[in-house]
Amino acid sequence: MAELRYAEALHSALVEEMRRDESVIVFGEDVGSYGGVFKVTKDLQHEFGRDRVRDTPISEQIIAGLAIGAAMMGLKPVAEIMYVDFLPLCLDQLLNQASVLPFIWGDQIRLPLVLRTQGGAGAGAGAQHSKSLEAMVAHIPGLKIVMPTTPADAKGLLTAAIRDPNPVVFIEHKFLYNTRGSVPEGEHVVEIGKAAIMRPGTDVTIVATSRMVLESLKAAETLAAEGIAAEIIDVRTLRPLDTATIIESVQRTHRCIVVNEGWRFGGYGAELAATIGELAFGYLDAPIARLGALDMPVPYSQPLELATIPNPEKIVIAARNLMR
Amino acid sequence: MQNAPSPEQHALLYRKMKIVRLLEEAIGKLHREGKTRGPIHRCDGQEAVGIGATAMLEREDIVTSSHRGHAHYIGKGVATDRLMAEIMGRATGTCRGRGGHMLVADREAGMLGGCGIVGGALPLAVGQALAFQVQKKANVVVAFYGDGAAQIGACHEALNVAGLWKLPVVFVCEHNEYGLTVPAREQSSVSDIVLRAAGYGMPGEMIDGNDLLAVHAATSRAVQRARRGEGSSLIEAKTYRLLGFSTSDVGGYQPASELAHWASRDPIPRTRSLLVKTMGERHVAALDASAAEEVDAAVAFALASPLPSIDELDAGEYVQGTA
């Protein structure tokens, strides 16, 4: 076990997989000589060379297209889109190629690619650099969508994503890169498609993604002091969703809050809430509460920005409401 | 093949062009009889580009195509009957009826593949070429696109990175004068796309796309450059589509004089005359008959093939196991 930052855990997965499998290549903007704007790809070019670790031009469509084309021919590309706000620039490649071709061309091809990106508000990065767009990609069939919260999961899930024969969109969070946690040394794989119970509880299930998991854990502390035992579930894989873990929890607690940093209307929380409503209907003692960002672009000034996203206080209030 | 086909190879290339033309006409007939689904993009008049630019490729070389790819498919070696079955949505098609004419792929033949998004295959082509480069293979990618696609963002990004990284891609721009119903002069800031080759740091060549031998020669040169590790090339093949943009085109925007001009430069009669001179009418007539037979058999095969079962839709969403 080592105590690593989230960014270091990602780095360790990349290094180990690139050593293990020479078909793994890395490319994106500033990932080569600079080592990435969040330093996730630090020194990779130095160890693995300029063929396998490339700086691309500022061309998101091509970053995605390169990944898909190369994956089709036997490589395992790990491409980076610097901000999830730029992901829509390559949405055509994701939607009309990565999703479509394996379905249409069947066994003729495999697309074992990973598209890494990061999002999240609160850093004062402005409206065009602070989004959470998982709902957009989770909507697309054939893609796997992963959002690790802890450093250990960052390493384990990235390793699993690299080894996965399907295209994986791997969404990190700018506030998670510097968080610390215990990370197993050596080979560490976390199964894609499994949620995790981060804190057991009996009174209310809080299902959250990415940074919102940490916010929910803080809320759980406050709630515990009020006698409300919240169970926190980290979704981890948004698609395919581990409904079994979530439903089993709601069957015990009878109350549920979903917390996601994307915009509330039509957001990922809506899919969670609908699924829970369908599968756990007879167990609910209160409506499913849904927390998301206010339906507006992220404003720059701090009090405005922070007011638009869920936080522990809002989660606590929602939980108290459910207990009435 | 060298930069020019041998007489036997020339004859076979003519036969392939004839197959494409007869296939397009058969599709037209079926469409009029109400037996086809959705709009189909015929390439009548452009056969020399697709057949000529694929003639010298190996099986392991890859071709990416567009929405108007029937000549590309036949040129790269996709079986005529499985192609026709795919166009008719049959379970015996190259993609089990899931793709239709715009999304045909045949891994064995190196066709990867059709694409219904204008310019959408160009990013894939550079990705495929990247793999060849990293794997240190001598294979190449031939990427077809049109003068319409030459204006889309993906095209510029693809050509830039191909020129920058010297990827083994041959970009073949089939300039057929139209992007849907709008003429090229109202879509492109330059009338000759080849001018942009220099802008992407690669050599360019403009040719008569309806001259089979010219297409063959230019592409061969570019393919050899790529195999030697010297990077990408751009070939602009001037050609023309004799029919509308698809079977749903109501027409009216191609002036009669223009149509007549290009009909007189139809690549098939042109190639035919050359062959008649070298091997005689009887031989060429036999090629025509053989092509007709193959197309008839392909159509019959397609119409007799079953449609896929909806049970197929129950297969899981993802590929299982590890990569």
Added chain:
Amino acid sequence: MVEIELRLTGAAGEYMESATVVAWLKTPGESVREGESIVVVETAKASTEIAAPSSGVLARIVAAVGAEVSLGGVLAVIEGSGGGAASIPALPREAGASSTGRAALPPPARGRAGEGGWILASPIARRLARENTLDLAAITGSGPDGRIGERDVLAALAARKQDGRREAPAGYRKAMAKRMSASAAVPQFSVSLAVDGAGIEALLDRLKGGDGTPISVNDVIMKSVALALREAPRFNARWDGDAVLFHDHINLGMAVATEHGLAAPVIRDADKLSLRGIASAGFRLRRRTLGRKLTPEDVARASFTVSNLGLLGAEEFVALLNPPEVGILAVGAFTPMPVVRDGAIVVRRMAKFTVTGDHRVVDGADAARLLTAIRTLLENAPIGLDADQAP
């Protein structure tokens, strides 16, 4: 109840800045229909009628006759008939909600909406109530808007558990509970008399040893009731709400006690069957009852019921009617007792026969006459009660 303001709108016709109220077509307390004209206003150019925007009751007039109202001003308040709507909770803004694309919601109806209305209860509360046959209407909700939650149902369950063993009604008992609840609404009375069993004994003695199903005391009683009903059609009838319907057939229900409760299979056209016929029908039905194999057809359309608890030792009892029947006969045990005959005290086996009647259809005299007829037939048993002959 939803309050709707009737405003002066531009829809009244032409451009205007204000109008004067000329006449009210409805008075407060009167009901109004959506689209019905309720007030006449006048502008400089013309008079126009303004219609109610929705149905309800005109609660109060705000602009009286003669008042000038500006465009958009309130003319009156209508109480809309929007009661009973399910509660749609408003989302708390502090929980990160936004109002994108959501029109104003109707205000939540508090708690229950009255008889037949929707009861606000969470899905798990409903399920628990259903599984434990608890009536939600009997539970008070402690949740938002009076919603019944899991804890309310659990509390109700706990309270009920303190009363001892519980049995949910099933089978014959479930049907009986339902019928008897209906019976409670019928005005019933009863009349009794005692019957001497000597005639029955003599008859059975005479018929002993014959072929076919053995004939019992109860079979003789059933037969005589059937015959007596021929002369007492009012007892072979039903009340349909405002008239008496006389049945064309005499179908006798025969109460059979089983360990799962009382059933009443029916012997059809009992007056047309011979004694032997009644005996075999009774035997068959009793067997099916005890084997729990009665079909709906077996128990349908009785016109009169006979309940003989004499076999179980009861001396006298009043049976409750099985609606929609208007009569039922309760028979007690034949018990030896002293009676007076021709001035002397003798010991006879006597049984109490009690007729219960629906007082909307029959009266005491009818009941007495029926009983006397039955007694006559039974005590003079040999007359008309041949074993195998149908009358």
